[in-house]
Amino acid sequence: MIIKSTEFIKSATRPDQYPASLLAEVAFAGRSNVGKSSLINVLVNRKALVRTSNTPGRTQLINFFNINGEFTLVDLPGYGFAKVPLTVKSQWGPMLRTYLETRVNLKAVVMLFDVRRVPREEDIQLLDWLEECGAPTIPVITKIDKISRSQRGKQIKPILEATHLPLEAFSLFSAKTREGMDEIWERIEDAFAVEGN
Ligand SMILES: Nc1nc2c(ncn2[C@@H]2O[C@H](COP(=O)(O)OP(=O)(O)O)[C@@H](O)[C@H]2O)c(=O)[nH]1
Numbered sequence: 224m225i226i227k228s229t230e231f232i233k234s235a236t237r238p239d240q241y242p243a244s245l246l247a248e249v250a251f252a253g254r255s256n257v258g259k260s261s262l263i264n265v266l267v268n269r270k271a272l273v274r275t276s277n278t279p280g281r282t283q284l285i286n287f288f289n290i291n292g293e294f295t296l297v298d299l300p301g302y303g304f305a306k307v308p309l310t311v312k313s314q315w316g317p318m319l320r321t322y323l324e325t326r327v328n329l330k331a332v333v334m335l336f337d338v339r340r341v342p343r344e345e346d347i348q349l350l351d352w353l354e355e356c357g358a359p360t361i362p363v364i365t366k367i368d369k370i371s372r373s374q375r376g377k378q379i380k381p382i383l384e385a386t387h388l389p390l391e392a393f394s395l396f397s398a399k400t401r402e403g404m405d406e407i408w409e410r411i412e413d414a415f416a417v418e419g420n
């Protein structure tokens with residue numbers, strides 16, 4: 224993928240605030256601090272198109288970015304951060320489900336898993352919602368640089384068990400080394416290419 228331009232379009236919580244443009248769209252989902260924003264920045268080769276953070280749980284908006292004037296990347300709000308107020312927590316599910324159910328131009332959702340963490344109930348819940356929404360899921364195990372190559376199999380096993388997905392379903396990624404970037408782009412481009420999806 225050659226990136227010619229990147230532009231923040233807007234933030235939204237409700238469908239009437241989503242961009243009217245129905246360009247092909249790919250969204251990024253996963254718990255707070257898993258590395259969604261970092262993955263997007265690596266994919267578009269920009270240091271800070273999307274703000275990354277050590278204070279997870281802040282982004283409770285759906286953020287839309289236009290790429291090359293051709294398609295849209297969507298940074299979805301994270302979940303699972305203990306310090307987020309309960310009111311915000313209770314809004315997260317409906318906000319996300321509404322987006323997944325109503326966004327007709329959604330072509331794929333990249334779902335991230337931290338290689339060092341065992342998936343929790345919310346992750347599995349989200350996977351179920353993604354399955355229902357009709358757009359294909361692209362599962363990614365990220366922060367792969369944090370563990371040695373020899374530890375990979377052992378670290379990944381709990382993720383495979385919890386998600387019931389085979390190893391081949393996952394792309395392995397590191398925002399630090401950019402390992403896996405080309406493969407994730409290929410999978411996104413494949414999803415864009417599917418007619419009528
Ligand atoms: N070592 C390493 N750190 C990462 C990676 N991806 C994200 N991070 C760090 O994890 C933190 C959260 O990342 P961010 O992209 O803001 O997560 P988000 O909340 O899911 O958007 C930041 O401090 C990032 O620098 C990665 O692949 N490797």
Ligand SMILES: [Mg+2]
Pocket residue numbers: 259260261274275276282298
């Ligand atoms: Mg983020």
